[in-house]
Amino acid sequence: MKVDRIRLLNFKCYGEADLGLERGVTVVHGVNGSGKSTLLEAVFFALYGSKALDDRTLDDVITTGEEEAEVELHFTHDGRDYSVERHLKLRGDRASTTKCVLETPTETIEGARDVRREVTELLRMDAEAFVNCAYVRQGEVNKLIHASPSDRQDMIDDLLQLGALEEYRERASDARLGVKTVLDGQREVLENVRQQVEKKETKDLHERLNGLESRRADVDEEIEHFETQREQARNTLETAEDVLERHEETREEIDRLGAEIDDLREKISETEDKREDAKTEIRDLEERRTELAAEREDLLAKVDLRSTEGGDADADADADAVGTRIDELETRDEELRDELEAVRVAITETNGEIERLREEADDLEAKAEQAREEAGDLETKLEADEAAIEDREAKLDDLEAEIDAAREQFEDAPIDFGDTESHLEALEAEREALTDEIGDVTADIRTVENAIEEGEQLLEEGKCPECGQSVEDSPHVNVLDEKREELAALEERLDALEAERDDVDDRIDRAEELREAERRVDRLEENRDNVEQLLAEKRETLADRREQRDRLLEDATEYENDAEAKRTEAADLEESVATKRAELGEINGERGDIRDTLESLRRIAEIDDEREALAAEIETRRERRRDWQTMNDERRETLSNKRERKRDLESEFDEDRVETAREDKQNAEQYLEKVDDKLADLEEKRTNLQNAIGAAERELEELEELRDRLDAVEKRCERLESLYDEAETLQATYADLRSELRQRNVETLERLLNETFELVYQNDSYAGIDLDGEYRLTVYQKDGEPLEPEQLSGGERALFNLSLRCAIYRLLAEGVEGAAPMPPLILDEPTVFLDSGHVTQLVSLVESMRDLGVEQIVVVSHDEELVGAADSLVRVEKDATSNRSRLERGRPPESELLASD
Incomplete structure (x- = not known):
């Protein structure tokens, strides 16, 4: 992979910037605070978006005082051209991504998550892997050395694509434990179902069902007789209700016609009012036309516009x-x-x-x-x-x-200066043991919870009010109480373990603070040496x-x-x-x-x-007045018809017929009320018999279901036992495969690391480097004495770490099945911990990586020796007035040396 061009708009300290990068070694230099590192951060952000911001947010990316920002990156990967563009906008006090597009040779990908996923697949590394391999950020040159053995192992395994195998092994382990939990629960279910089948087989369910069906037939015959008598009463009731209903409908129609007559009178009055209002409006509009005609005459006189034939023009x-x-x-x-x-x-x-x-x-x-x-x-x-x-x-x-x-921080500390690493490793081992124990207790809790849930479900299925069995008679009640007591004890044990782990976490935090104090002493001593050197250089200018x-x-x-x-x-x-x-x-x-x-x-x-x-409006209103006149004429005719219909309906009432219908209705309702009560009693009796029949049939069905379930649970237990064995085998297979692949990669990485370190390090004090299967690093002196990397001087340690980064980069570039296109090698201020002699070796390391075929190397540094070794230069300067950074291309190394101090 090669970065071809980076374009910025309102990105941090850059207002506008557009930079093309060449093959070979490019050095970005300038005074401290000018924005050199920001240029590399922009490349990182373009590729991975918010994942490149650590603990910062998108708000920090947009230049102070601006509301929008843009980053555009063009790069070549595996011989093909790509470009990614991100736009940000500040809304209130929060920034969000308004555009994120990745253009590939075959498709366009939109959306921040999809773009980041595609970049990760394309480069075969996520944001974290990128900074652990290709991008050495400022102040993190010793990151791999300072990491604990377990952290270093995870970092390198992830880079070498072995982390996934550990994840698969853990999944297989979780699956094995999950299967074991389910298997134990199913065995309890199997025993419970077997007991239920035996209990139901002791009842004579078929004989009880035949007696209930005979009693139900007698009740059905009696119900049929009373239903025939009820139907005759209903017919009489319907006839009486029909007469009364027609009588009520006639009365309602008379009332409705009265209301409609009143409504028509009101509408006729309202329409007449509208006609009068329209007449007034027509008069006002005609007055307005007259006023406009007078204004027109005045304007014609002002411009002196007259007819060519003499006299006033029409x-x-x-x-x-x-x-x-x-x-x-x-x-x-x-x-x-x-x-x-x-x-x-x-x-x-x-x-x-x-x-x-x-x-x-x-x-x-x-x-x-x-x-x-x-x-x-x-x-x-x-x-x-x-x-x-x-x-x-x-x-x-x-x-x-x-x-x-x-150093004074160690006066009241529980450990001596120089012992923080071993103390921290012991605390981490203690925490890991607690974490494993917490995991075991959590698995036991899950097993007990599953057993309780299964038991409660079976208890609910065992209820049967029809046959008289009570809940207290169920065989599962005492078992469930014991399980609940066991669950409470496990949860209490889990709380205690978690409290103990929190205490260890606090002690680890204190130990990390002391370790940081040790490293601060190292950095301060190296800074003291740098100041002494700068003091000597100042006297020469x-x-x-x-x-x-x-x-x-x-x-x-x-x-x-x-x-x-x-x-x-x-x-x-x-x-x-x-x-x-x-x-x-x-x-x-x-x-x-x-x-x-x-x-x-x-x-x-x-x-x-x-x-x-206005003339058209006047005509419109006149037309409306004529329409309203016609409408009222029609309404007056309708009003006359409704008055005549109302008089006809009022003459049709027959009070004798209505009284007879009321008596028939009352007699029919009294009979129906009595017969309904009788039928309700019979229906209730039949329902009880039906329920009893249903209960007997249901018990027979449940007996068959329990037999089927017993067979199914037995088969499920057999399958779970087989699945448990398969998960155990799969877990071991992933562990063996990871160990084998790691050993192959360790051998290659150890060879590349020794080649790189021997190539650039000209000190005869060291004979070689050993890398074991757990990625523990040991440096051997010429006399055979082993040293931990932390025992090297600050400059040697930094150079050693850079050699390790370059060796990992070479291993990934070679790939498992042939060469793989890698991102540019990016070094941000790698000389921070190096003295002048080690800078020379760093230059040799950079040149060796270029000679080994790394297509593009980008270095941020103000060191004169690195500037002189560059193939191309980019100078970053910051305007003191606007506080904006700008880029300049390719000044000769000699002029850079004059301006650097």
């Missing part, structure tokens, strides 16, 4: 004349606008030339001022150099004080600054003379601009008169349109 003639005059004036206005534009172009071009001359003069003066300021700055630096030397001597004293302060100051003063004088000549030429051109501005004023005056006349003429045209609209 409305149609005026409208044609207004349109003609508007066209003439608009044509003249167009001509004047063209003339105006020509004069403006001439003025603009001349002003542009004047502005150009003045800008050139300003640039020259600014260059002169800048040169003098730079000379002044150099003078100030020359004066400050001696003071800086004194400050750095004072800084040495401060570093000594900080070293003493860091004074002569170069004096020579640069004199050259800048000479350049300033030459810039000032050129600026004066430019300003004289600009003054001569200003006189011609004044003449053209007078011509511009005359044209604008004539156009102003035309605009006033056009405004009046256009208003006349608007009045004509408005009067036509």
Whole structure:
């Protein structure tokens, strides 16, 4: 893989940036805080999105004061072109991704999760694996060395694609335990079902079922007799209810017609009111037309528009004349606008030339001022150099004080300085043992919970109110109580173990703080050595600054003379601009008169349109009045018909027939009430018999179901026993496969690590490096004495770790089945812990990786030796005013050395 181009917009300290990267070694350099590391973070963020931000959020990515940010990355992978683009937007106080697109040679992938998944599959590594192999971030050069053996083992296993095998082994182990839990539960179920089958077989269910069916037949015959008598009573009741219903419908229709008559009267009155309102509106609209006609006459007099045949023009003639005059004036206005534009172009071009001359003069003066300021700055630096030397001597004293302060943390500590690693490993081993025990207790709890749940389900199935068996008689009650007591004891044990693990976690946190104090002492001592070296270098730069100051003063004088000549030429051109501005004023005056006349003429045209609209509105309202008159005529006719219908209905009432129907209805309802009670008793008796029959049939069905279930549970137990054996075999297979593959990779990695370390490390003190199957690293001196990597000096330890990273990179690049395309090798400030001698070896390491075929290496550093060894350079500078970073390409190494201090 090769990064071809990175484009940024409002990304952290960058406003706009666009950088192309070449093959070979590219060094990104600049002063501290200028934004060098941010450029690499942008590449990391483009590939993996929010997973590249550690504990930060998307809000931290967008430049302060801006609301949107963009990152665009173009790269080549396995000979094919790809590009990924991410857009962010700040909404309130939270930022979110508004666009995330990955363009591949075959498809377009959208969405942050899908893009990250595709990049992970493409590179064969996620964000964490990327920083553990290809991207050595600032301050993390010793990450693999400082990691505990177990953490280092997990990191390298994940990079070598072995972590998945451990995950599969753990899944197989979990599956085995889960099968064991289910198997134990099913064995209990098997015994329970067997007992239920034996209990039901002792009952004579078939004989009891025959007696119940005979009694039900007698009840059915009696019910049929009473239902026939009830049907005759119902017919009588329906006839009486029909008479009463028709009587009630007639009364309701009379009431409804009365309400409709009142409603029609009200609607007729409302419509007449609307006709009067429309008459008033028509009068108002006609008055408005008269007012508009008067306004039109006034405007015609103002523009002095008259008929060509003499006398006042009628409305149609005026409208044609207004349109003609508007066209003439608009044509003249167009001509004047063209003339105006020509004069403006001439003025603009001349002003542009004047502005150009003045800008050139300003640039020259600014260059002169800048040169003098730079000379002044150099003078100030020359004066400050001696003071800086004194400050750095004072800084040495401060570093000594900080070293003493860091060591003081061990005065009240439970361990001595230098013993934190072994103490921390012991605590982690204790925590791991507690975690394993917690897992065992949790598995036991799950087993007991499953057994309780299965027992409660069987107990519920055993209830049978029809046959009289009580819940207390169930054989599962005592067993369930014992299981619940066992569950409570296990949960109490789990709480105690978790409390003990929390205490160990607190002790681990304290031990990690002490380990960090040890490492701080190492870093402070290395910083002290660096300050001493910088102090020596500072004393060598004074002569170069004096020579640069004199050259800048000479350049300033030459810039000032050129600026004066430019300003004289600009003054001569200003006189011609004044003449053209007078011509511009005359044209604008004539156009102003035309605009006033056009405004009046256009208003006349608007009045004509408005009067036509008012005339149409008046006609509309007159039409509505005629429609409302017709509507009321129709309503009056309907009103007359409804009054006549109401009088007819009021004459149809027959009170004698209604009274007879009421008596028939009452007699039928009394009989039905009595017969319904009798039938209800019989139905209840039949229902009880049916329920008893159903209970007997259900018990017979349950007996068959229990027999089937007994057979099924026996077969399930057999399958679970077989599955348990298979899971156990699978767990062992994954463990053996991981061990075999790890040994193969360890042998290759050990060879590559020794080749890399021997290639770049020119110290005769070390004979080689040993890497065991658990990725424990041992360095052997020439005399055979073994050393832990932590026993090396800070510079040696950093160089050793870089060699390990490069060896892992080579192993992944070679691949399991042939070469694999890898990301660029990215080193962010790798010289932080290196002295000058180790920097030379780092340069050799970088060159060796390039010679071994790494297509692209990107290094962020301000070290002069690394800058001199680069194939291409990128300089990062930050504007002190805007606090924005910018990029510059390819300055010669010699000029970089002059500007670096």
